[in-house]
Amino acid sequence: MKKILLFIICLSFLGFNSCRDQTEKEVLKTVETVVVEPNMMNDGRVSLNLNAMQKNHQLSNMRSHLEAVQEITILLSQDNYDKASEVAYTKLGSTTEMKLMCASFGDKGFEHLGLEFHKSADEMSEVFKKRNKDNSLTALSNTLNYCVQCHATYKQ
Structure with a gap:
C-alpha cells in the first residue's frame, strides 16, 4: 500500500513539474488558440x-x-x-x-x-x-x- 501511495505521489510530482516547466509563451499560445478559434460556438445549430x-x-x-x-x-x-x-x-x-x-x-x-x-x-x-x-x-x-x-x- 505504501509503495502505491509513493508511486502516486511521484507521478503527481512529475506532472506538476512538467506543467510548471511550460513557458509563459506556450501558455499564452494555448490561451490565444482557445480565444481565437470560436468555431466550437458556431456549430451550425x-x-x-x-x-x-x-x-x-x-x-x-x-x-x-x-x-x-x-x-x-x-x-x-x-x-x-x-x-x-x-x-x-x-x-x-x-x-x-x-x-x-x-x-x-x-x-x-x-x-x-x-x-x-x-x-x-x-x-x-x-x-x-x-x-x-x-x-x-x-x-x-x-x-x-x-x-x-x-x-x-x-x-x-
Missing part, C-alpha cells in the same frame, strides 16, 4: 437567443427530462410499467405548462419539436400500460429521438 434566466430555466427543464428518462429506464428494467407510465405522463407529457413553455421561445420549429416530444411521451405512457418490454423500449426510443433532433438543431 440555431440559437434560441435566450437571456440568462431563460437559459437556466431551460437547462433545468432539460435536466429534469433526462432524470425522468433515467427513472423510466430503471422502472422498465424492473418491469414496473405502471410507475413508468406515470412518470412518462407526469414528468414528460403534454401538460399545459409544457405546452406553454414550448411556445414561449418564439421559434416555431423548436415549438413543434417540443410539442411532438411531449406528445410522444403521452403515447409512450400508454404503451407502457400494455406491459410489453419490446414495444415499451421502442416507444422510449421514439421519444428520445425528439431529444436528439432538438439538440442537433438548437442551442441556447
Whole structure:
C-alpha cells in the first residue's frame, strides 16, 4: 500500500513539474488558440437567443427530462410499467405548462419539436400500460429521438 501511495505521489510530482516547466509563451499560445478559434460556438445549430434566466430555466427543464428518462429506464428494467407510465405522463407529457413553455421561445420549429416530444411521451405512457418490454423500449426510443433532433438543431 505504501509503495502505491509513493508511486502516486511521484507521478503527481512529475506532472506538476512538467506543467510548471511550460513557458509563459506556450501558455499564452494555448490561451490565444482557445480565444481565437470560436468555431466550437458556431456549430451550425440555431440559437434560441435566450437571456440568462431563460437559459437556466431551460437547462433545468432539460435536466429534469433526462432524470425522468433515467427513472423510466430503471422502472422498465424492473418491469414496473405502471410507475413508468406515470412518470412518462407526469414528468414528460403534454401538460399545459409544457405546452406553454414550448411556445414561449418564439421559434416555431423548436415549438413543434417540443410539442411532438411531449406528445410522444403521452403515447409512450400508454404503451407502457400494455406491459410489453419490446414495444415499451421502442416507444422510449421514439421519444428520445425528439431529444436528439432538438439538440442537433438548437442551442441556447
